[in-house]
Amino acid sequence: xxxxxxxxxxxxxxxxxxxxxxxxxxxxxxxxxxxxxxxxxxxxxxxxxxxxxxxxxxxxxxxxxxxxxxxxxxxxxxxxxxxxxxxxxxxxxxxxxxxxxxxxxxxxxxxxxxxxxxxxxxxxxxxxxxxxxxxxxxxxxxxxxxxxxxxxxxxxxxxxxxxxxxxxxxxxxxxxxxxxxxxxxxxxxxxxxxxxxxxxxxxxxxxxxxxxxxxxxxxxxxxxxxxxxxxxxxxxxxxxxxxxxxxxxxxxxxxxxxxxxxxxxxxxxxxxxxxxxxxxxxxxxxxxxxxxxxxxxxxxxxxxxxxxxxxxxxxxxxxxxxxxxxxxxx
Amino acid sequence: xxxxxxxxxxxxxxxxxxxxxxxxxxxxxxxxxxxxxxxxxxxxxxxxxxxxxxxxxxxxxxxxxxxxxxxxxxxxxxxxxxxxxxxxxxxxxxxxxxxxxxxxxxxxxxxxxxxxxxxxxxxxxxxxxxxxxxxxxxxxxxxxxxxxxxxxxxxxxxxxxxxxxxxxxxxxxxxxxxxxxxxxxxxxxxxxxxxxxxxxxxxxxxxxxxxxxxxxxxxxxxxxxxxxxxxxxxxxxxxxxxxxxxxxxxxxxxxxxxxxxxxxxxxxxxxxxxxxxxxxxxxxxxxxxxxxxxxxxxxxxxxxxxxxxxxxxxxxxxxxxxxxxxxxxxxxxxxxxxxxx
Amino acid sequence: xxxxxxxxxxxxxxxxxxxxxxxxxxxxxxxxxxxxxxxxxxxxxxxxxxxxxxxxxxxxxxxxxxxxxxxxxxxxxxxxxxxxxxxxxxxxxxxxxxxxxxxxxxxxxxxxxxxxxxxxxxxxxxxxxxxxxxxxxxxxxxxxxxxxxxxxxxxxxxxxxxxxxxxxxxxxxxxxxxxxxxxxxxxxxxxxxxxxxxxxxxxxxxxxxxxxxxxxxxxxxxxxxxxxxxxxxxxxxxxxxxxxxxxxxxxxxxxxxxxxxxxxxxxxxxxxxxxxxxxxxxxxxxxxxxxxx
Numbered sequence: 001x002x003x004x005x006x007x008x009x010x011x012x013x014x015x016x017x018x019x020x021x022x023x024x025x026x027x028x029x030x031x032x033x034x035x036x037x038x039x040x041x042x043x044x045x046x047x048x049x050x051x052x053x054x055x056x057x058x059x060x061x062x063x064x065x066x067x068x069x070x071x072x073x074x075x076x077x078x079x080x081x082x083x084x085x086x087x088x089x090x091x092x093x094x095x096x097x098x099x100x101x102x103x104x105x106x107x108x109x110x111x112x113x114x115x116x117x118x119x120x121x122x123x124x125x126x127x128x129x130x131x132x133x134x135x136x137x138x139x140x141x142x143x144x145x146x147x148x149x150x151x152x153x154x155x156x157x158x159x160x161x162x163x164x165x166x167x168x169x170x171x172x173x174x175x176x177x178x179x180x181x182x183x184x185x186x187x188x189x190x191x192x193x194x195x196x197x198x199x200x201x202x203x204x205x206x207x208x209x210x211x212x213x214x215x216x217x218x219x220x221x222x223x224x225x226x227x228x229x230x231x232x233x234x235x236x237x238x239x240x241x242x243x244x245x246x247x248x249x250x251x252x253x254x255x256x257x258x259x260x261x262x263x264x265x266x267x268x269x270x271x272x273x274x275x276x277x278x279x280x281x282x283x284x285x286x287x288x289x290x291x292x293x294x295x296x297x298x299x300x301x302x303x304x305x306x307x308x309x310x311x312x313x314x315x316x317x318x319x320x321x322x323x324x325x326x327x328x329x330x
Numbered sequence: 331x332x333x334x335x336x337x338x339x340x341x342x343x344x345x346x347x348x349x350x351x352x353x354x355x356x357x358x359x360x361x362x363x364x365x366x367x368x369x370x371x372x373x374x375x376x377x378x379x380x381x382x383x384x385x386x387x388x389x390x391x392x393x394x395x396x397x398x399x400x401x402x403x404x405x406x407x408x409x410x411x412x413x414x415x416x417x418x419x420x421x422x423x424x425x426x427x428x429x430x431x432x433x434x435x436x437x438x439x440x441x442x443x444x445x446x447x448x449x450x451x452x453x454x455x456x457x458x459x460x461x462x463x464x465x466x467x468x469x470x471x472x473x474x475x476x477x478x479x480x481x482x483x484x485x486x487x488x489x490x491x492x493x494x495x496x497x498x499x500x501x502x503x504x505x506x507x508x509x510x511x512x513x514x515x516x517x518x519x520x521x522x523x524x525x526x527x528x529x530x531x532x533x534x535x536x537x538x539x540x541x542x543x544x545x546x547x548x549x550x551x552x553x554x555x556x557x558x559x560x561x562x563x564x565x566x567x568x569x570x571x572x573x574x575x576x577x578x579x580x581x582x583x584x585x586x587x588x589x590x591x592x593x594x595x596x597x598x599x600x601x602x603x604x605x606x607x608x609x610x611x612x613x614x615x616x617x618x619x620x621x622x623x624x625x626x627x628x629x630x631x632x633x634x635x636x637x638x639x640x641x642x643x644x645x646x647x648x649x650x651x652x653x654x655x656x657x658x659x660x661x662x663x664x665x666x667x668x669x670x671x
Numbered sequence: 672x673x674x675x676x677x678x679x680x681x682x683x684x685x686x687x688x689x690x691x692x693x694x695x696x697x698x699x700x701x702x703x704x705x706x707x708x709x710x711x712x713x714x715x716x717x718x719x720x721x722x723x724x725x726x727x728x729x730x731x732x733x734x735x736x737x738x739x740x741x742x743x744x745x746x747x748x749x750x751x752x753x754x755x756x757x758x759x760x761x762x763x764x765x766x767x768x769x770x771x772x773x774x775x776x777x778x779x780x781x782x783x784x785x786x787x788x789x790x791x792x793x794x795x796x797x798x799x800x801x802x803x804x805x806x807x808x809x810x811x812x813x814x815x816x817x818x819x820x821x822x823x824x825x826x827x828x829x830x831x832x833x834x835x836x837x838x839x840x841x842x843x844x845x846x847x848x849x850x851x852x853x854x855x856x857x858x859x860x861x862x863x864x865x866x867x868x869x870x871x872x873x874x875x876x877x878x879x880x881x882x883x884x885x886x887x888x889x890x891x892x893x894x895x896x897x898x899x900x901x902x903x904x905x906x907x908x909x910x911x912x913x914x915x916x917x918x919x920x921x922x923x924x925x926x927x928x929x930x931x932x933x934x935x936x937x938x939x940x941x942x943x944x945x946x947x948x949x950x951x952x953x954x955x956x957x958x959x960x961x962x963x964x
Binding site for chain 2: 048049162163164165192193194195196197198200219220221222223225226245246249250259260261262263264265266267268270271272273274275276277278280281
Binding site: 439460 | 853862872
């Protein structure tokens with residue numbers, strides 16, 4: 001079980017930058033990202049494709065392959081800086097204290113090994129041995145994520161599960177070692193709404209019962225709003241706005257967040273034109289100077305040619321020269 | 331209802347597994363082989379009026395894409411007929427092919443639906459040239475006009491698909507369909523693979539096209555929000571059958587089938603209050619395999635209202651309220667009964 | 672978006688990065704060049720009997736003959752300059768390889784695409800025959816056919832095509848079956864476009880990358896196959912001396928120390944085939960997305 005909650009954050013990411021050095025140029029996939037997370041807290045990391053939200057998740061685990069590299073910043077987890085940690089020690093943390101779940105469980109499950117064996121190997125990799133112990137633990141987590149008849153299902157291969165059940169198995173494997181932090185990268189995007197609803201309900205129960213922290217990476221504001229305590233909105237490799245979820249979504253400060261909310265059909269009157277964000281996301285190889293959102297922003301002016309600083313007012317942060325609702329304030 | 335512009339009559343589409351030579355011999359020799367037939371679409375009848383947009387909603391594997399492909403003339407139905415404006419979509423006979431150009435299709439993935447080795451101008455022009463809607467000499471202007479209609483620069487015609495973003499490619503695919511001057515579009519999840527901000531642009535484009543060209547649309551989607559925004563009526567599909575059909579607003583407000591109710595309850599909503607938590611009411615269980623659908627009502631395994639009759643008798647899709655059809659034995663439900671459990 | 676450069680120039684930029692492939696390409700181009708220009712670059716016309724003198728026969732490399740020029744690679748049993756004979760032989764070998772390869776390409780690709788497009792019984796029928804044929808060694812088939820048809824260019828090409836079209840058919844069928852299920856083909860079908868247009872303007876161009884790889888390798892194979900048949904005496908008539916026949920002619924002198932009559936044509940043949948295969952390997956690596964870095 002996780003340690004009783006201590007004061008101070010579990011995870012503190014400071015000025016993290018991950019760049020990819022490709023033939024075509026340097027891609028600043030993550031550039032100066034900072035946030036912190038307490039035990040038992042759920043943070044939604046929101047953005048569109050290419051915003052850097054997934055790369056941020058991978059960077060926390062040190063899972064960046066060449067030509068990519070973490071070029072600066074620190075990731076303090078439970079008192080240790082993961083960026084400075086030698087690979088061997090990082091491996092010992094990964095899968096045990098920090099676990100990850102991906103959009104497509106096929107990428108994490110081995111198709112030719114039964115899930116029982118996969119779970120046993122995952123346990124043995126971190127020193128949990130013994131037929132009896134590994135079996136009990138596997139059945140316990142599978143039951144916990146809502147897989148009926150778990151003891152019998154240990155002998156099944158991944159293809160014998162439906163998409164939703166496979167994702168539950170992937171979550172169960174992530175939970176094997178009672179991680180203090182779970183990073184979930186679009187885990188319900190490929191699933192049907194009825195299955196997504198089941199997994200979301202399951203996730204909320206898990207966080208409440210196990211006290212683990214959760215980073216929920218998604219493009220879907222609605223799922224994040226129903227799950228996350230805090231939200232960070234990313235655009236072109238940077239966090240443009242962050243704060244308590246309901247407050248940010250009710251009363252966004254950044255024009256990009258506003259635009260995302262307004263373009264949701266669920267909030268518009270049927271048949272009327274949606275408020276759309278003009279243009280497309282910029283190429284990370286050719287970012288505009290200053291605020292990357294400026295070319296699509298209704299409020300942009302010449303001041304936006306300089307990169308706005310991340311302004312913090314206690315609970316909420318935003319990176320905009322002309323924040324909504326705060327204009328005129330110093 | 332006004333006269334049916336699109337008329338789908340009792341369409342079924344089955345997929346038999348392709349047996350290998352060895353399997354067939356094994357089968358002849360009496361070995362048990364898995365030759366179960368998938369009933370992707372199971373006796374569906376639909377009508378769409380001229381200028382109307384119908385949403386077709388369901389979860390993956392419910393047969394909505396297969397039905398869309400039958401209506402667009404890509405797949406011949408195993409049984410039943412489809413006709414647009416009185417013209418059959420497909421020829422009869424042993425090698426069935428599409429005979430009308432009045433219905434065109436738009437696909438989900440704009441990275442797969444454009445030929446990567448063809449300039450987009452040629453992609454848009456080849457259909458109209460083959461059907462003499464334009465000539466080779468005038469194709470340039472013709473293509474330019476349709477690219478402009480979908481909000482693209484006519485100068486893009488000489489580029490290849492890889493030079494465009496997802497949203498731009500979907501616009502090109504829409505231009506290709508429109509250049510055939512269809513009366514009807516079948517759109518299979520056309521915004522599902524696009525980013526939120528780009529989704530809104532494409533939805534607005536569809537709204538504009540409907541206004542300006544009086545298009546009839548079949549809009550296939552799993553996204554109830556998008557369908558509510560774009561469609562006049564909605565059909566809910568479950569395991570190859572339509573279970574509910576009616577005006578979009580009315581269906582969303584008071585569904586007349588337990589599956590529709592459950593589906594609507596599953597959609598996560600934007601929570602704007604600090605301590606609000608959604609009470610998710612997930613549907614129990616998962617979609618049964620279309621290889622072995624349960625007897626009677628297909629939904630009975632997951633239905634909170636299940637009764638013995640549901641396990642035996644297939645409920646027909648029937649009018650339960652004015653302008654509303656439902657395939658539940660117990661519909662219509664009294665107005666007070668909003669929650670089913 | 673990924674640059675404005677045309678796909679071809681990007682392909683070339685990537686190709687150039689492999690030094691071995693680049694060197695092999697240079698070799699192929701050089702060999703094809705000298706073969707095409709053989710009448711201009713060869714020291715003598717080896718098949719003009721007026722040029723030959725029996726006293727020049729079987730001379731070692733470097734010998735200065737009665738024609739007044741140096742035989743850099745020596746001379747053969749008839750007193751021919753071996754270098755000239757090899758250049759003329761390359762001409763014939765390349766010609767046979769390219770013609771047989773092209774005909775096999777057209778026949779095989781048509782069958783493979785047709786099978787993939789038609790589906791059903793036709794597909795099963797065509798592909799079973801092709802599978803059956805692939806189970807036989809190509810050399811055996813070509814040998815039997817050549818023996819049955821007799822000598823001559825047309826007969827040899829027939830034999831080579833019969834031995835090789837199945838590889839093209841197999842590849843075309845596999846690629847086309849994969850392409851057929853893709854959305855852009857469904858889009859073309861739902862327009863609807865005529866079948867020939869779907870097959871030749873959409874499916875075929877997208878199947879070309881693997882086919883080009885097979886074509887390169889098969890041209891090399893055709894050249895080797897032709898050399899084998901000619902070596903065995905069932906290929907081309909003596910009036911069309913390809914590399915295989917040159918090797919065969921010198922074979923009897925191998926053990927008497929006059930190695931050059933067989934060895935140099937052999938080296939030319941190996942050089943050509945290895946170079947073509949190296950170029951083919953590089954193209955395969957580049958068109959196979961799974962090997963992409």
